Amino acid sequence: DIQMTQSPSTLSASVGDRVTITCRASQSISSWLAWYQQEPGKAPKLLIYKASSLESGVPSRFSGSGSGTEFTLTISNLQPDDFATYYCQQYDDYSRITFGQGTRLEIK
């Protein structure tokens, strides 16, 4: 299986900050990567697909980049609703989809 490793596991930031979360794949996945946001007790929400394509309705302060094995999710001008857990997901190996372990973004 393709292993997905996110860093950091926890990130502390303040409203208005710019933060970056990294996701590394154990082998090349081209650009077949998605990012999700999950608030406590809620279903995950799709933010980014194909590494850098913003899902409809998602604020433009969210952006994704990368290809191959290294990817980043950047959130600019953090808003109170952004404090949640973020997951990356590879779908290059569509028969064995895997997620990163998650990055919890907390208020400093």
Place this chain on the structure above:
Amino acid sequence: VQLVESGGTLVQPGGSLRLSCAASGFPFSLYGMNWVRQAPGKGLEWLSFISTDSGTIYYADSVKGRFTISRDNARNSLYLQMSNLRADDTAVYSCARGICTSTSCPRHYFDFWGQGSLVSVSS
């Protein structure tokens, strides 16, 4: 789009359970569907995928041979039959709609998720 899971409950180790996912608000028969679970306080784990016509099915190694995914397009429903349940199967189980584009299929990501149904495996 709405996905509503049901069937979760407390079950003894070694027991069986069937989860359902009722879909509405979209043409269910046109989308591949997935099951994903999340153990308490843990991350997301993909479990299984079924194609639109049930002709292609995939499982994670952790559930292969114990879980069976199926769908009924006439009833707009997705199912997960779980058997030989273990304590480490305790989790919230969610269905998720798979989405792919003309240039990415069969590679797909998940654009809508249900809220999930809790399965607890304990004696």
